[in-house]
Amino acid sequence: MKKLVCVLGSPRAGGNSETIAIRLVDKAKQLGATTECFRLHDMTLKGCSGCMGCKTQSDSCVVQDDMKSVLDAVAGADAVVLTSPIYFGQISGQLKCFVDRTFSYLVPDFFKTSNPSRLQPGKKLALILTQGDPNESAHNIAPEYEEIFKFMGFETYSLRGxxxxxPTDAAGRAELLKEAEALAGKLLS
Ligand SMILES: Cc1cc2nc3c(=O)[nH]c(=O)nc-3n(C[C@H](O)[C@H](O)[C@H](O)COP(=O)(O)O)c2cc1C
Known part of the structure; x- marks a missing residue:
């Protein structure tokens, strides 16, 4: 049975990014996956401390906070979903804390090796990003985050709303909810 982990980066419970993500998670359950969701805003966590403990003392993050359980769950998952609203052209601070902490997934000499990742190969990851601006050219930041996770060995996808x-707008956007369901299929195939 495949495992899908969803990391919710919006502080708004039941908001747009979460609505789309939960549709994906529900579809994943229908497809037979086990699922686990984390809402970062409800957890006590920090960003990366830059201590290099994950390169010098341990093969995982040495910061002891709630992020540990998120990092462990993502490392053990077959498929990962990361969600965020666009805040001032970027991902939320909550999700950025998670992204920075994934530095611990990289081996010490990650720039000098053909396999920089500590993660098992074959994992898939989707980004779900929502924004108020209706223009496709505004805040197209998914590619840069896809690059980061490709570097860690993930096959990546993205969905932009x-x-x-x-907060209730996404619930009325049938095409986005359908896209989320299709994404569940891709992540679990
Ligand atoms: C602090 C803040 C900053 C925002 N900055 C932007 C922005 O730069 N561009 C944009 O299109 N929308 C911006 N928005 C709107 C949100 O991205 C949008 O409402 C999003 O769908 C919220 O997703 P959520 O309901 O999952 O939190 C901002 C909202 C807030 C609260």
Missing amino acids: LGLGA
């Missing part, structure tokens, strides 16, 4: 201002 444009023109989603009010």
Whole structure:
């Protein structure tokens, strides 16, 4: 049985990115996967401390906070979903804390080796990013995050929800919810 882990990066419970992500998670359950979700805003966590403990003392992050359970779950998953609203052209601070802590997934000499990742190969990852701006050219930051996770060995996908201002907007966007269901199939194939 495949395992899908979803990391929710919006502080808004039930908001746009979460609505789309939960549709994906529900579809993944229907397809037979086990699923686990983490809402970062409800957890006590920090960003990367830059201590290099994951390169010099341990093969995992040495910071002891709630992020540990998220990092462990993602490392053990077959498929990962990361979600965030766009805040001032970037991902939320909560999700950025997670992204920075994934530095611990890299081996010490990651720039000098053909396999920089400590993770098992074959994992898939999808980014779900929502924004108020309806223009496709605004805040197209998914590619740069896909690059980061490709470097760690993930096969990556992304879904962007444009023109989603009010927290309930995504619930009325059937095409995005359908895209989320299709993404569940890709992540678990
Ligand atoms: C602090 C803050 C900053 C935002 N910055 C942007 C922005 O730069 N561009 C944009 O299109 N929308 C921006 N938004 C709108 C959100 O990205 C949008 O409402 C998103 O769909 C919220 O997703 P959520 O409901 O999952 O939190 C901002 C919202 C907040 C609260």
